[in-house]
Amino acid sequence: MDPSDRERYSRQILFPGIGERGQEALLRAHAVIAGCGALGSFHAAALARAGVGRLTLIDRDYVEPSNLHRQWLFEEADAAEAIPKAAAAERRLARINSSIQARGIVTDLTSANVAALLGDADIVLDGTDNFETRYLINDFAVSRGIPWVYGAAVAAYGLTMPVIPGRTACLRCVYPDPPAGAQPTCETAGVLNVIVSAVASIQVADALHILTGAALRARITTLDLWAGGIRQIDAPPRDPDCPTCARREFPYLEESRRAPEGLCGRNAVQIAAAGRPVDLAALAARLAPLGAVRANEYAVRFAVPPYELTVFPDGRTIVKNTSDKGVARSLYARYVG
Numbered sequence: 289m290d291p292s293d294r295e296r297y298s299r300q301i302l303f304p305g306i307g308e309r310g311q312e313a314l315l316r317a318h319a320v321i322a323g324c325g326a327l328g329s330f331h332a333a334a335l336a337r338a339g340v341g342r343l344t345l346i347d348r349d350y351v352e353p354s355n356l357h358r359q360w361l362f363e364e365a366d367a368a369e370a371i372p373k374a375a376a377a378e379r380r381l382a383r384i385n386s387s388i389q390a391r392g393i394v395t396d397l398t399s400a401n402v403a404a405l406l407g408d409a410d411i412v413l414d415g416t417d418n419f420e421t422r423y424l425i426n427d428f429a430v431s432r433g434i435p436w437v438y439g440a441a442v443a444a445y446g447l448t449m450p451v452i453p454g455r456t457a458c459l460r461c462v463y464p465d466p467p468a469g470a471q472p473t474c475e476t477a478g479v480l481n482v483i484v485s486a487v488a489s490i491q492v493a494d495a496l497h498i499l500t501g502a503a504l505r506a507r508i509t510t511l512d513l514w515a516g517g518i519r520q521i522d523a524p525p526r527d528p529d530c531p532t533c534a535r536r537e538f539p540y541l542e543e544s545r546r547a548p549e550g551l552c553g554r555n556a557v558q559i560a561a562a563g564r565p566v567d568l569a570a571l572a573a574r575l576a577p578l579g580a581v582r583a584n585e586y587a588v589r590f591a592v593p594p595y596e597l598t599v600f601p602d603g604r605t606i607v608k609n610t611s612d613k614g615v616a617r618s619l620y621a622r623y624v625g
């Protein structure tokens with residue numbers, strides 16, 4: 289370790305749980321943060337400050353004013369310019385710790401790109417807002433033996449659980465199937481900003497244990513910062529008949545392409561990337577005579593009242609103000625092609 293790192297991380301090195309060897313391990317580590325919203329932006333800042341040498345941040349969305357009360361990395365200007373979260377986070381992390389590599393990737397994590405994005409991770413932190421992506425992460429992480437840390441928060445309530453493949457229960461040992469029906473989301477039930485940072489802090493503590501090689505007791509933590517109460521129980525043992533970690537079936541890795549889908553709790557539909565890149569400047573020029581267009585290097589936003597389309601360079605498109613997939617598909621076909 290060079291003298292500047294030794295000085296920078298001195299208080300963390302003094303902490304016996306980490307020490308100089310732990311710090312060296314962090315500097316060599318690669319953490320992937322899946323979802324860079326409320327949980328993920330906290331993970332990213334904490335791991336950058338702790339000196340994790342490589343961070344990859346994956347997020348499909350852009351910053352909006354309603355994110356700012358709980359998404360610590362972002363500022364008003366990011367929302368005003370509708371900067372993608374992964375790009376805004378990368379920029380901010382470079383100012384927080386310029387000695388590490390932090391890379392933001394503006395994309396939707398899917399079965400098609402999960403191997404490329406998570407394949408060389410030492411750990412994955414769950415900052416997603418939906419079960420489909422969590423089951424995808426669980427399938428991939430178990431298939432490759434990569435530890436990951438589940439986290440979720442809504443209203444004043446949150447839950448975390450680390451998954452160390454082969455050693456602790458995986459997500460499907462505990463929850464064999466995603467919950468059925470509509471679930472409360474931050475958009476429908478609201479969220480207290482400090483529950484997010486509390487849940488994310490526990491996830492980061494588990495990640496630091498795992499990355500430094502410290503012994504970690506796998507526990508499920510549930511907490512409610514309004515009614516009160518923090519509860520930790522040992523994670524249950526692995527299910528000997530778990531479809532994922534026992535039978536090694538990975539259905540979430542097999543879907544090759546996803547149909548248009550509603551975005552968790554938002555009145556919006558996402559159309560998956562078509563597999564061919566979009567020339568954003570040309571698209572903006574084409575749409576300009578038809579309505580209000582805002583473009584930057586990351587996306588083109590086009591208003592077709594009451595709808596708004598946001599098109600990313602890989603063709604992925606978010607259609608706002610509808611939850612009707614047919615309407616979304618038709619707008620996409622009409623304006624993007």
Ligand SMILES: [Zn+2]
Pocket residue numbers: 457458459460461462526527530531532533534
């Ligand atoms: Zn399992």
